[in-house]
Amino acid sequence: MQWKSRADAMPWVGLYVCVASLVCTLAMAADAFQGFRQWKLWFPCRFFTINAASITLIAIAMKLAVDLDTDMSDTVYMIAKSASIIFLVTMVANFLPSLGLMDDKELLMNMLAFGILIITISVNVWIQFSTTGPFTTPIQLLILILPLPWPFSVAMIVPASRRILQHHYEKLHGLASDPQEINFSGKRLIRYVKKYWMMAETGNLQFVTACSPVSSAFGVICSLLACISVVILVTLFNDLSNFQYGNSDYNWSINVIVTLQLVGAIVGSIAPIFRCLTATSHFNLSTKLSKNHLNVFRVEKVWIERLQLWKHSHVTYIPSRHCTKVFRNIRNIILNVCIALQITVVVICNIICLFPRSSLILFSLFCYFCKSLLKRFKEPSVSNNNVILDVEEYSAYVIQIEADTKLSKRILRKTVNSINRLLHEAEEKEPRNLTKLLKKSTGFYGVVEFDNDQVPPFTSRRNAELLEPSNCNINCHCPFTS
Numbered sequence: 001m002q003w004k005s006r007a008d009a010m011p012w013v014g015l016y017v018c019v020a021s022l023v024c025t026l027a028m029a030a031d032a033f034q035g036f037r038q039w040k041l042w043f044p045c046r047f048f049t050i051n052a053a054s055i056t057l058i059a060i061a062m063k064l065a066v067d068l069d070t071d072m073s074d075t076v077y078m079i080a081k082s083a084s085i086i087f088l089v090t091m092v093a094n095f096l097p098s099l100g101l102m103d104d105k106e107l108l109m110n111m112l113a114f115g116i117l118i119i120t121i122s123v124n125v126w127i128q129f130s131t132t133g134p135f136t137t138p139i140q141l142l143i144l145i146l147p148l149p150w151p152f153s154v155a156m157i158v159p160a161s162r163r164i165l166q167h168h169y170e171k172l173h174g175l176a177s178d179p180q181e182i183n184f185s186g187k188r189l190i191r192y193v194k195k196y197w198m199m200a201e202t203g204n205l206q207f208v209t210a211c212s213p214v215s216s217a218f219g220v221i222c223s224l225l226a227c228i229s230v231v232i233l234v235t236l237f238n239d240l241s242n243f244q245y246g247n248s249d250y251n252w253s254i255n256v257i258v259t260l261q262l263v264g265a266i267v268g269s270i271a272p273i274f275r276c277l278t279a280t281s282h283f284n285l286s287t288k289l290s291k292n293h294l295n296v297f298r299v300e301k302v303w304i305e306r307l308q309l310w311k312h313s314h315v316t317y318i319p320s321r322h323c324t325k326v327f328r329n330i331r332n333i334i335l336n337v338c339i340a341l342q343i344t345v346v347v348i349c350n351i352i353c354l355f356p357r358s359s360l361i362l363f364s365l366f367c368y369f370c371k372s373l374l375k376r377f378k379e380p381s382v383s384n385n386n387v388i389l390d391v392e393e394y395s396a397y398v399i400q401i402e403a404d405t406k407l408s409k410r411i412l413r414k415t416v417n418s419i420n421r422l423l424h425e426a427e428e429k430e431p432r433n434l435t436k437l438l439k440k441s442t443g444f445y446g447v448v449e450f451d452n453d454q455v456p457p458f459t460s461r462r463n464a465e466l467l468e469p470s471n472c473n474i475n476c477h478c479p480f481t482s
Contacts (some may be wrong), residue, residue, distance in 0.1 A: 014253025271481025
């Protein structure tokens with residue numbers, strides 16, 4: 001293939017952008033499908049997560065947004081740039097829970113790379129808006145650009161949230177693994193599995209970030225952006241003459257880019273919208289919780305804990321006392337500004353979420369009233385009674401950031417049903433992977449080699465804690481015997 005000029009190659013550059021947009025859209029669709037399949041309507045991130053590959057794909061997909069050589073008098077470019085920014089906001093909203101999957105170092109590196117990308121895109125868009133001509137109104141541009149730095153606010157709470165969840169897990173782990181109650185019978189192992197399953201499901205850091213005010217605010221914004229995307233697509237497809245590339249160097253490929261990115265924005269809005277809807281319904285509504293939801297100026301300590309820790313840390317690596325004082329003052333000023341920005345972001349997100357939260361609270365009260373009436377005319381079944389007993393027993397092993405908020409009984413019931421279903425499948429199906437492993441085994445010579453009378457028995461606390469999760473893991477994959 002020979003290109004006589006740069007203009008001949010531009011449609012294929014546009015096709016390159018289309019491929020990147022399509023990959024991002026498919027990854028977001030896969031996460032949405034997986035969430036519905038597992039009935040986790042807070043949609044944990046599995047395929048579309050923030051990493052080097054996804055940041056590279058986002059940078060390629062934003063080629064039109066950062067292109068400064070475009071003629072903004074052309075309607076096609078105006079629509080294309082708006083579609084690119086809408087698509088970007090949707091992608092940011094989708095990978096937000098994946099921040100909970102990373103350790104501190106990985107989180108820092110990924111957020112630095114993402115920050116460089118966001119600064120580049122924002123500066124280029126603002127230059128384009130200020131010089132060559134506006135492609136949207138200032139208010140619309142502010143709405144589109146404003147949410148882009150919000151993932152940094154969520155990243156600030158990840159280390160503190162992880163520490164709190166780990167602390168709660170250690171307490172509940174000590175409660176669940178009492179060495180005096182150790183009994184490796186089938187029924188006892190089933191109880192251990194259910195306890196650890198409840199801790200694993202509720203102590204998921206992705207769940208914490210997905211239910212944060214920032215994630216809920218992204219859900220509200222994505223619902224508006226999805227409506228705008230639908231209107232643009234309907235307008236374009238109602239009259240096919242709208243698919244004109246005008247003076248665009250990208251020729252036919254610019255229409256494909258606009259279509260793919262608008263469809264990607266619609267598909268990618270599914271997960272953020274459902275996260276917003278489930279953030280309130282996941283918790284058992286009480287008078288105190290309802291007031292907290294409606295109090296937009298309430299900011300939890302976890303949001304600014306990391307910044308305050310940096311602010312009060314001692315400076316020991318600067319030899320001069322005067323330089324140390326100057327550095328501390330400058331550092332405190334910067335951190336005070338960051339704390340103020342962090343609080344402002346949380347308050348803005350609480351204000352954005354005010355309407356859906358109020359609606360969900362009213363709807364939940366209505367449902368509670370209807371269920372109370374139905375209970376008078378309906379007798380509970382034996383299976384429901386067993387599930388209720390399981391919920392009451394294992395609700396003590398729920399891990400949460402805030403002690404005041406309690407998970408709703410519906411969510412606890414679904415969690416118990418999921419582990420019951422998994423245990424039932426383990427009884428019915430043959431554990432193929434474990435069977436293959438045992439067939440490959442040549443014996444237990446390693447155990448004999450390391451057999452030593454000086455090793456303490458498994459009745460000791462530490463060894464019991466080490467053995468217990470392993471037995472629970474095997475228990476999930478093997479048929480049970482009493």
